[in-house]
Structures are given as structure tokens and as C-alpha cells.
Amino acid sequence: MARVQKSAKMQDFMGVHTDIQRALDAAERAALRAGELVMEGWRTGTEIARKGRFDLLTKYDLESERLIRGVLSKEFPDHRIVGEEGAETGEGDLVWYVDPIDGTTNYAHGHFFFAMSIALYRGREGLVGLVHAPALGTTWKAAKGMGAFRNSKPCSVSTRAQLEEAVCATGFPYDRGSNGDDNLAELALFLRRARGIRRCGAAAVDLCLVADGTYDVYWEKGLSAWDLCAGALIVKEAGGQLSTYEGEQADPRTGKLVASNGLLHQAVLRTIGEARHNLIPD
Numbered sequence: 001m002a003r004v005q006k007s008a009k010m011q012d013f014m015g016v017h018t019d020i021q022r023a024l025d026a027a028e029r030a031a032l033r034a035g036e037l038v039m040e041g042w043r044t045g046t047e048i049a050r051k052g053r054f055d056l057l058t059k060y061d062l063e064s065e066r067l068i069r070g071v072l073s074k075e076f077p078d079h080r081i082v083g084e085e086g087a088e089t090g091e092g093d094l095v096w097y098v099d100p101i102d103g104t105t106n107y108a109h110g111h112f113f114f115a116m117s118i119a120l121y122r123g124r125e126g127l128v129g130l131v132h133a134p135a136l137g138t139t140w141k142a143a144k145g146m147g148a149f150r151n152s153k154p155c156s157v158s159t160r161a162q163l164e165e166a167v168c169a170t171g172f173p174y175d176r177g178s179n180g181d182d183n184l185a186e187l188a189l190f191l192r193r194a195r196g197i198r199r200c201g202a203a204a205v206d207l208c209l210v211a212d213g214t215y216d217v218y219w220e221k222g223l224s225a226w227d228l229c230a231g232a233l234i235v236k237e238a239g240g241q242l243s244t245y246e247g248e249q250a251d252p253r254t255g256k257l258v259a260s261n262g263l264l265h266q267a268v269l270r271t272i273g274e275a276r277h278n279l280i281p282d
Ligand code: IPD
Pocket: 084, 099, 101, 102, 103, 104, 105, 170, 171, 172, 173, 174, 200, 201, 202, 203, 204, 222, 223, 227
């Protein structure tokens, strides 16, 4: 009896494992095809429309999302898909978060830092994350319990333990023209304390650069689930730490996140706390 139960459990585990691998493969297939498609329009002077004062849209955002949704829904017709540029489809507790181009401003200006960001989550639990930056020729990916990879080689977070030796990345919300909570207080304090600050304009890529040890820290708020879900799982699987600004358990679907190599996490939270204390009076 005991043996039967044990083998049934193993069967379950293998089943889940296979499904996760199948989901990761589908995400990679979709992202690589979308990457080829958007590269056709990169640096061609493609037309740029505006969704907001600073928030841009090109026809390649729309076409990339259409392609990615097609691949995912063909492979997993029962899953929900939440994408930046389209209406939510499907139902159930397995949800794909899709950013067809994270870093549209970069893409529209011919900058290299943009990516397809694709994640599969059940609630706040990340199962699969894949970020493909076609102009950089780099793909990062992870699946729950299976580690993180950059161009198919395992990757892990850095081991730097001092903020003054750390390179930190962040970004600024699109409502920065009208919202005083614009990340400038945090930026000013990190500029004084850290070795370097980078603002490369693609949250998914920023997170992956923490995952592979290039950056040591990343923080940002005012984003969406599709910007953060894939990169957050990749950081976690690379051995990094994720939390809210207050140090609580992170939920990347909320669009607000601190990510680090773990060693720097407390120093980062203290710095953010100090900066925001000065910003927002009690
Ligand atoms: C943007 C990028 C950027 C961040 C913006 C995001 P999008 O995503 O991730 O780094 O600072 O706030 O909205 O709009 O190019 O997909």
C-alpha cells in the first residue's frame, strides 16, 4: 500500500514537471517568434502612437501580442491570458501575463533594451518566466524549482554585500508628471549610497540583470503584472530575494517590487524607507 501511494505521488510530480516544461517551451517558442517579428520593425522609423503623455504604442506591440497569444492559447486553450495590449481571455487559475514589448520607448527610439516578457502564474505563485531581448541576443528563463538560465546556461545573483559596491536599477512611473510619488527621493538617496544607478527602461530586463548578477538591486513601483511577473520568478530561481517596499512577501502582480541578491536586501529596504519617510509625512 505504502509503495502504491509513493509511486502515485511521484506520478503527480512528474506530471506537474512535464506540464511546467511544456509551458516554458511554449513561452520560449512564442517569444522567439515575436522577437523575429519586432526586429523587422526596429530602427525602421515605424509609426509611434501615444497611449498617454509618455506611454507609447507601435504596431509591433500589437502584432507581437497577437502572435504570443496565438501560440499560448493553441497550446493551453484552458488558460487565462492577461496581456498589456489586449483584452483578457480565458478563465481559471492558471494565468499567463504577457508584455509583448517591455520597453516600448526604447524600441521606438532604436535603443537595444526591450524584451518580450511572458509568465505563467497560479495566484501569486510563479510557475514559468521567460524574458527574450532580441536586440541583445539574450534570453533569460526559469521554472519553479528548476533554477534560472541565461541563454541556456545556469545563472545566479551576485555576491556583493555592500551598497557602496552595488549597481542598482530602477524606473519611473508614466504618471510622473502629475504624481509627486515619482521615485526621485529614492533615486537621490541611492545615488549617494550605491556604486551606480542604471535606468535602462525595461523592467523585465532590469530584473533579469539582477538574476544573472550584472545588477545587485532593482526597485520600482507603478508597473503592471506583465512587466514584473516573468522577471520576478527568474530572480527568485536565481537565488535572489523579492519583497514589497515594506519588506513583506512580494506579489509581482501588484506592479511594485524590490529585488536583490538577498545580501543587500535589508540595506535596500532601509534606504527606500528613509527616502519615503522624508517624502510622505505621517
Ligand atoms: C515600461 C518599462 C520601464 C518602466 C515603465 C514600464 P512598457 O514598460 O518596463 O522600464 O519604467 O514604467 O511601463 O510600457 O515599455 O511595456
